[in-house]
Amino acid sequence: MSQPQPSTVRNRLLRALGSDDFARLALALERVPLTLGDILIGPHRRIAYAYFVEEGIVSVVADTAEGRIEIGITGFEGLVGTPLVLSTDRTPHMAIVQVEGAALRLPADALRAALTDSPTLRGVLGRYVQSLIVQVGQTVHAGRDLTVEGRLAHWILMTHDRLGRDELPLTHEFLSVMLGVRRPGVTAATHTLEGNGLITARRGCITVRDREKLEEMAGDTYGVAEAEYERLLTDE
Amino acid sequence: MSQPQPSTVRNRLLRALGSDDFARLALALERVPLTLGDILIGPHRRIAYAYFVEEGIVSVVADTAEGRIEIGITGFEGLVGTPLVLSTDRTPHMAIVQVEGAALRLPADALRAALTDSPTLRGVLGRYVQSLIVQVGQTVHAGRDLTVEGRLAHWILMTHDRLGRDELPLTHEFLSVMLGVRRPGVTAATHTLEGNGLITARRGCITVRDREKLEEMAGDTYGVAEAEYERLLTDE
DNA sequence: GAAGGGCCGTACGAAAACGTACTAAATATT
DNA sequence: AATATTTAGTACGTTTTCGTACGGCCCTTC
Numbered sequence: 001m002s003q004p005q006p007s008t009v010r011n012r013l014l015r016a017l018g019s020d021d022f023a024r025l026a027l028a029l030e031r032v033p034l035t036l037g038d039i040l041i042g043p044h045r046r047i048a049y050a051y052f053v054e055e056g057i058v059s060v061v062a063d064t065a066e067g068r069i070e071i072g073i074t075g076f077e078g079l080v081g082t083p084l085v086l087s088t089d090r091t092p093h094m095a096i097v098q099v100e101g102a103a104l105r106l107p108a109d110a111l112r113a114a115l116t117d118s119p120t121l122r123g124v125l126g127r128y129v130q131s132l133i134v135q136v137g138q139t140v141h142a143g144r145d146l147t148v149e150g151r152l153a154h155w156i157l158m159t160h161d162r163l164g165r166d167e168l169p170l171t172h173e174f175l176s177v178m179l180g181v182r183r184p185g186v187t188a189a190t191h192t193l194e195g196n197g198l199i200t201a202r203r204g205c206i207t208v209r210d211r212e213k214l215e216e217m218a219g220d221t222y223g224v225a226e227a228e229y230e231r232l233l234t235d236e
Numbered sequence: 237m238s239q240p241q242p243s244t245v246r247n248r249l250l251r252a253l254g255s256d257d258f259a260r261l262a263l264a265l266e267r268v269p270l271t272l273g274d275i276l277i278g279p280h281r282r283i284a285y286a287y288f289v290e291e292g293i294v295s296v297v298a299d300t301a302e303g304r305i306e307i308g309i310t311g312f313e314g315l316v317g318t319p320l321v322l323s324t325d326r327t328p329h330m331a332i333v334q335v336e337g338a339a340l341r342l343p344a345d346a347l348r349a350a351l352t353d354s355p356t357l358r359g360v361l362g363r364y365v366q367s368l369i370v371q372v373g374q375t376v377h378a379g380r381d382l383t384v385e386g387r388l389a390h391w392i393l394m395t396h397d398r399l400g401r402d403e404l405p406l407t408h409e410f411l412s413v414m415l416g417v418r419r420p421g422v423t424a425a426t427h428t429l430e431g432n433g434l435i436t437a438r439r440g441c442i443t444v445r446d447r448e449k450l451e452e453m454a455g456d457t458y459g460v461a462e463a464e465y466e467r468l469l470t471d472e
Numbered sequence: 473g474a475a476g477g478g479c480c481g482t483a484c485g486a487a488a489a490c491g492t493a494c495t496a497a498a499t500a501t502t
Numbered sequence: 503a504a505t506a507t508t509t510a511g512t513a514c515g516t517t518t519t520c521g522t523a524c525g526g527c528c529c530t531t532c
Contacts, residue, residue, distance in 0.1 A: 062373050172509070184490095187511060203497085407480090409480090418520060422480095439529090475530100479528080489518080496509100497510075
């Protein structure tokens with residue numbers, strides 16, 4: 001028996017499931033590594049698996065004429081492959097591994113069958129999608145109302161939560177894509193945050209030093225989505 | 237019998253339903269006017285009804301320290317109250333009437349019951365939520381990669397589709413909130429579009445004159461979400 | 473038909489971010 | 503150890519958008 005047990009799983013959605021729902025999925029779950037740059041879901045391609053992230057970060061991005069833009073971000077709190085929850089097996093977006101880690105993947109058919117059979121599973125995963133929508137809304141807010149420094153703080157906080165450690169393996173180049181700014185803009189913003197003691201940065205790695213001040217800097221672009229996630233996973 | 241018949245309904249989701257699913261909802265549907273400024277869903281309040289929009293525009297907005305920001309937009313192609321589809325009855329967002337019209341509203345309980353009973357209804361409404369997510373993604377793209385003029389073109393196109401007529405009753409003040417820019421910025425952008433013959437503007441009203449050029453101006457921020465909607469409503 | 477309020481046009485200095493190009497440092501490669 | 507490659511830092515003129523303020527127009531209301 002190599003199937004995961006609830007107690008050995010980090011993914012918060014799987015842990016939130018009742019034992020019957022977990023059992024429904026467990027047989028078909030398979031642990032796979034997430035390697036930097038892996039494309040878990042390609043644009044307009046059939047989605048073969050849903051991924052319950054155990055460790056690492058996966059981003060949902062749109063591929064546009066002006067390059068990739070980030071729509072949303074998923075860590076061990078979430079699921080990649082939300083279109084399957086929404087009764088379709090394609091999406092124009094892509095899901096790509098941004099920080100390496102691991103996931104429990106589930107064949108699309110198995111997820112579909114489980115969703116058909118279990119109202120409670122539909123509840124948990126539907127509410128997760130709701131929390132994702134709120135997350136995207138917060139990102140819209142950040143892009144509109146914050147300077148580059150603020151947006152950087154916002155993004156670091158989200159990643160910090162979803163990675164569960166203080167050292168974030170991120171290059172400026174990468175961040176510039178995520179934040180939608182020039183690469184030198186990231187350099188400047190990083191220095192500002194570092195100068196104020198909110199983070200320390202070295203080549204390819206940012207370390208969180210003062211979460212509270214980061215939250216202050218992100219203002220009300222941070223927290224709403226996270227509160228919504230907690231509410232949705234515990235309330236009902 | 238004052239319940240709506242499929243043939244008298246404009247809402248595209250209702251029209252896409254099979255006759256059994258439509259019948260399931262019809263008894264509880266009630267036609268209500270949508271008055272400018274009506275708040276259909278308040279932030280963190282219990283959602284009492286879902287609204288299948290028949291005419292007019294409803295926006296999903298987030299209320300932030302920096303004012304309201306638009307997350308998404310719904311016309312006769314959609315449904316207001318998507319959190320109900322996602323198994324929750326609250327959301328931090330609000331839904332507010334931006335262009336007056338009418339809707340068929342459905343008590344939350346009735347929607348929940350119908351969703352529990354009907355996998356096909358879950359399919360249609362779930363896929364609609366998916367199309368909304370894509371729509372929000374396009375808005376993120378527009379906010380990041382277009383100038384104010386381009387974003388205005390993007391917004392006019394979306395509204396044009398969802399209103400189904402060429403005359404859009406919009407003030408600069410209102411647009412400045414939707415686009416997240418200064419009010420004089422809207423004035424300038426409007427003049428540019430008008431100068432190129434894409435629209436004509438008079439006090440409180442913008443008239444679409446050249447959709448093709450508007451689409452050109454919006455680039456690939458327009459079209460993806462609309463194609464996705466059509467695919468999702470017809471494909472499966 | 474005068475008054476007032478909402479809507480629109482215009483102007484201008486300031487700030488943020490851009491595009492681009494080039495240098496420097498750290499890590500990989502051989 | 504020498505060299506290539508990736509990542510990070512810096513510089514500078516340009517563009518976009520901002521904040522703010524004020525004047526004019528249309529339309530309602532009295």
